Each structure stands twice: as C-alpha cells, then as structure tokens.
Amino acid sequence: MIFRQLLETDSSTYTYLLACERTGQCVLIDPVIDTVERDLQVLQDLGLQLTYTLETHIHADHLTGARKLRAYTNSKIVVPAMDQLSCADLGVEEGKPFKVGDIELHPLYTPGHTSTHHAYMLDNGMQKILFTGDALLIEACGRTDFQSGDASTLYQSIHSKFFNLPDETLVYPAHDYEGRQITTIGQEKNRNPRLGNGKTLEEFVEIMTTMNLPYPRKIDFAVPGNQACGQCPDNVPEQYRGPCEITALPKALQRVAKVGDQG
Numbered sequence: 001m002i003f004r005q006l007l008e009t010d011s012s013t014y015t016y017l018l019a020c021e022r023t024g025q026c027v028l029i030d031p032v033i034d035t036v037e038r039d040l041q042v043l044q045d046l047g048l049q050l051t052y053t054l055e056t057h058i059h060a061d062h063l064t065g066a067r068k069l070r071a072y073t074n075s076k077i078v079v080p081a082m083d084q085l086s087c088a089d090l091g092v093e094e095g096k097p098f099k100v101g102d103i104e105l106h107p108l109y110t111p112g113h114t115s116t117h118h119a120y121m122l123d124n125g126m127q128k129i130l131f132t133g134d135a136l137l138i139e140a141c142g143r144t145d146f147q148s149g150d151a152s153t154l155y156q157s158i159h160s161k162f163f164n165l166p167d168e169t170l171v172y173p174a175h176d177y178e179g180r181q182i183t184t185i186g187q188e189k190n191r192n193p194r195l196g197n198g199k200t201l202e203e204f205v206e207i208m209t210t211m212n213l214p215y216p217r218k219i220d221f222a223v224p225g226n227q228a229c230g231q232c233p234d235n236v237p238e239q240y241r242g243p244c245e246i247t248a249l250p251k252a253l254q255r256v257a258k259v260g261d262q263g
Helices: 033-046 066-073 150-161 187-192 203-210 217-229 251-261
Strands: 002-008 013-019 025-029 049-054 076-080 090-092 099-100 103-107 118-123 128-133 172-173
Touching: 002 033, 013 033, 013 103, 013 172, 025 099, 033 049, 033 066, 033 251, 049 066, 049 099, 066 076, 103 150, 150 203, 172 187
Parallel strands: 025 049, 049 076, 076 090, 128 172
Antiparallel strands: 002 013, 013 025, 099 103, 103 118, 118 128
8 A cells, every 4th residue: 555644734634645556546535625736746756546535524624625636637526425415426434445446444433523524444454544534633632613513422433433443553633733643542542631541521521612712714615615525615715715726737747637537
C-alpha cells in the first residue's frame, strides 16, 4: 500500500491518500478544495489514478475537494450513505467493507460530532489503522456544539467503536492544530484530557458544554457547500472563492486528469 498524509494549513485538515500498489487505484479521504492541485501533483508524482474521494462527514470548517477532483479525474464521490447526498456516486455504511483495489476499509458509524459521522479502519495484517475523522483527535475530540453534535453520543461512539480496539491501533485524525501527525488508541485512553484516564460520561459532557469555542468562520458556506459535494454556494466570501473555479489545469498536471478520464 502507498500512503501519504497531506495537510491543508488554513483549516489544519489532514487528507489521506491510500493507494493499492497492484492496481494503482487510490482514494483520498477528506480532500480539501484549496489543495486540489497539490493533491493532483502528488498523484502524478506517484503515477496513480484517483479512483475515489471518501468523506468522513459533512465538514463545517472547509469545502471538500470531491466535486472538483471528480471534474478533473472522473473519480467517484463516496460519502456515508445516511447523508443521502444526491451529488455522491456511492454510499458507505458500517458492516460493508469499502474496497480500493486490494485495500479494504471498514466504515465505523461514529456519531456525536455530527449525526452521520463515519470513521474508517484498515487492518494491514500487522496493525490496525484508524482514520477517525473529527470524532477523535490527538489529545482532543471533535466539537459537539453545532451541526447535530451531541456530547453524550460522541462519548458512546468513542468508547464503543475506538477504545475497545487494541492499544497499539494507529490513529490518524482529520485535524491537528499543534503540528502533530499521529497517535494511538492506548495513548488517547491514557492522555486525552477530555476522555482519558477513565473520564465518566458526566465529566465528558461537562467539559464539552463549557468550552465556549468561537463560531466556526466557514460554517455558513461550508455546510451547504459540502452537502453539494463541494460546490461553492453564492455566500462564499470573496477571499475564499479562488479555489471554487474549475479552470484548465496547468499543463504539467494534465496527464493525471487524462488518466482519470479512463476510469
């Protein structure tokens, strides 16, 4: 398997590239519209065909690059089936593995940050790897104070779907705001200040309801835009509109688009 962890700095979002070495098929988990050309360059450098984009949830802090990547590469947009997005090509659900060539991702329904949030687990034969989206972060977790979030539900999701996995399970979150890249289930059970050291449900709910975090600066256009798979709505402020255009690719990237058109 080919693996890359890619960062979009404005929203501190991690996009994950997973590719099957035998088939060349690959998936980008949680791509960001601002870094589409960067992602295409990585694909071209690795000689890969973008087969799928896969979302963990409907994001509130950035616009997904799914629609734009599909326009360039003919990739398929994959989302949690319960989101019922008409713009998506495929839906995933817990209990039904999602395959990318020889790679098998197992969707885990993990509501709480949003009501339809999914994480994805990969077992490489030696170690489990967990892409947790916004549900579980490095010594943190996703917010529960907007967009169908619920602290009690998130606590149950993390304990029933994540904390029962082996301690050595690798955790790759959708965000980190302090330059960190990876954690483990064991580390989060021990060190997470919101969830670790046996925090009770009541303690967690108290922590989450008293955080007083600022209103997300992109939520008013990101949520409706992501419900349309990354189509920019009319209320996107001018300073964020640049990546909305689907223009001709630079000549250096045209080959990766042509490869995608064959899929």
